[in-house]
Amino acid sequence: MRGRDQEFAEFFSARFEGARRIAYAMCGSWPDAEEIAQSAFVKMYARWPKIRIETVDAYLRTVLTRVFLDTKRRGRAREQVVAELPETIAPPDAGPAERLALRAALLTVPPGQRAVLVLRFVADLSIPQVAEILGCTAGTVKSQTARGLTALRAAYGNDDINLEMRGA
Amino acid sequence: MFDDDAARRALQGLDDEPAPPITTTLDQVVRRGKRRVLAQRASSVAVVVAVVAVIGIGAMLLRPGDESGGGVRVGDTPVSTTEPTPPPSTMPLPGWKAIEVQLDLDGSCPSGVPEPAQSHDMMPSKDRIRTVFTAAVADALGTTHLPLEWKKYESSSAFVVIEVAMDNGPGQVQLEIATYGGTPLQAADASISPEGTCAAPYRRVLTDGTVLQLYKDVTFSAKAPAQKLRIYRPDGFMYIITSAGYSDGDYAASGMDPSGANPTGEPPMSGRGKQPLTEAQLAIVGLVMAKGIGK
Numbered sequence: 001m002r003g004r005d006q007e008f009a010e011f012f013s014a015r016f017e018g019a020r021r022i023a024y025a026m027c028g029s030w031p032d033a034e035e036i037a038q039s040a041f042v043k044m045y046a047r048w049p050k051i052r053i054e055t056v057d058a059y060l061r062t063v064l065t066r067v068f069l070d071t072k073r074r075g076r077a078r079e080q081v082v083a084e085l086p087e088t089i090a091p092p093d094a095g096p097a098e099r100l101a102l103r104a105a106l107l108t109v110p111p112g113q114r115a116v117l118v119l120r121f122v123a124d125l126s127i128p129q130v131a132e133i134l135g136c137t138a139g140t141v142k143s144q145t146a147r148g149l150t151a152l153r154a155a156y157g158n159d160d161i162n163l164e165m166r167g168a
Numbered sequence: 169m170f171d172d173d174a175a176r177r178a179l180q181g182l183d184d185e186p187a188p189p190i191t192t193t194l195d196q197v198v199r200r201g202k203r204r205v206l207a208q209r210a211s212s213v214a215v216v217v218a219v220v221a222v223i224g225i226g227a228m229l230l231r232p233g234d235e236s237g238g239g240v241r242v243g244d245t246p247v248s249t250t251e252p253t254p255p256p257s258t259m260p261l262p263g264w265k266a267i268e269v270q271l272d273l274d275g276s277c278p279s280g281v282p283e284p285a286q287s288h289d290m291m292p293s294k295d296r297i298r299t300v301f302t303a304a305v306a307d308a309l310g311t312t313h314l315p316l317e318w319k320k321y322e323s324s325s326a327f328v329v330i331e332v333a334m335d336n337g338p339g340q341v342q343l344e345i346a347t348y349g350g351t352p353l354q355a356a357d358a359s360i361s362p363e364g365t366c367a368a369p370y371r372r373v374l375t376d377g378t379v380l381q382l383y384k385d386v387t388f389s390a391k392a393p394a395q396k397l398r399i400y401r402p403d404g405f406m407y408i409i410t411s412a413g414y415s416d417g418d419y420a421a422s423g424m425d426p427s428g429a430n431p432t433g434e435p436p437m438s439g440r441g442k443q444p445l446t447e448a449q450l451a452i453v454g455l456v457m458a459k460g461i462g463k
Binding site: 121 | 176184187
């Protein structure tokens with residue numbers, strides 16, 4: 001039987017980058033995404049003996065999302081609306097302008113709705129999977145998705161977001 | 169139209185962005201993880217030691233004084249051995265206990281992780297929910313005129329609201345029903361601080377294993393305050409009751425869809441500035457609901 005640390009090491013190697021990307025999609029900052037992913041893996045390590053291998057990925061997404069939402073809630077009082085978007089979402093060597101505009105628009109969506117959009121559309125999870133992660137109902141996920149898309153559309157300022165962005 | 173497929177294609181494009189190198193190492197994670205495990209164990213030991221100490225000191229203080237020393241005399245009247253002094257209640261109602269919130273090592277609120285939802289009994293009927301929920305709110309408020317509106321009723325989830333007239337406009341008592349995983353206590357432990365406020369919730373455990381958890385006010389918005397109580401029943405269903413200082417009109421005015429509960433706890437922008445239920449009344453609603461729905 002393999003040791004706990006060896007199993008965890010393999011899991012870390014295989015999943016950390018993906019987790020960091022999901023966190024980045026949620027928070028829009030690579031340093032914050034790194035911290036969120038790291039905190040999630042620390043929590044996973046502490047509970048590792050109790051986690052079943054068949055549910056480990058779902059568990060990681062749950063922990064990651066909770067850490068992100070907790071971070072946003074704690075920082076909510078300090079958040080201020082600013083005229084200029086922070087540098088972290090528009091680095092000079094970033095991709096197409098449309099992608100930057102979409103990311104900027106995504107960051108204006110409230111954190112809970114943003115998490116739903118990222119889990120559904122970036123992580124490509126089903127509605128029941130997202131409901132399980134957030135500890136809410138499928139109907140709530142649907143309504144949060146609708147609200148999130150409405151907010152995203154409004155922030156983007158264009159109903160016809162370029163759907164060919166992926167190939168741009 | 170920005171539908172689901174279009175959103176998926178557009179948002180997945182964000183994933184193409186080049187990422188900086190990873191700076192987190194496995195050693196860092198394991199080191200922090202081990203510290204976390206040690207801290208959790210130390211906290212458990214500290215709680216046990218504190219409880220033993222309190223019991224010991226309490227026993228010493230209540231022991232009738234005698235000439236041989238060792239005990240502290242409590243007045244001149246011997247302490248009754250048949251009617252022990254009940255512990256002081258720190259709660260709106262007797263039987264509730266404050267649950268300690270243990271912060272993470274980095275000072276953040278604990279972000280408990282629920283167990284995956286599991287098999288559950290049949291959802292209580294609409295009639296049953298309506299009867300018990302209405303009776304519970306009526307008991308707490310002492311009124312019978314309580315318009316109830318179903319927002320949703322499905323096989324494993326439901327959402328229903330009762331509009332409550334306050335002196336400055338409508339508020340709501342909301343009830344969301346969903347399934348959960350693990351035991352009632354595990355689920356309650358995993359939701360110690362669902363709003364991320366770190367405020368200690370109050371808990372009451374019923375004889376059938378049902379766990380009620382009453383949270384402090386959600387203070388994200390002074391205009392639209394809310395307070396929540398969760399009921400974890402052994403049948404696999406949880407009931408989230410919200411005393412909301414706002415109503416459907418406030419959701420609509422804030423551009424929010426009033427048809428579903430909000431998992432982030434974000435209230436609308438407007439509201440009455442106060443809640444329709446006091447903390448004690450919310451506790452009553454929870455108790456009546458928990459006991460009534462299982463019959």
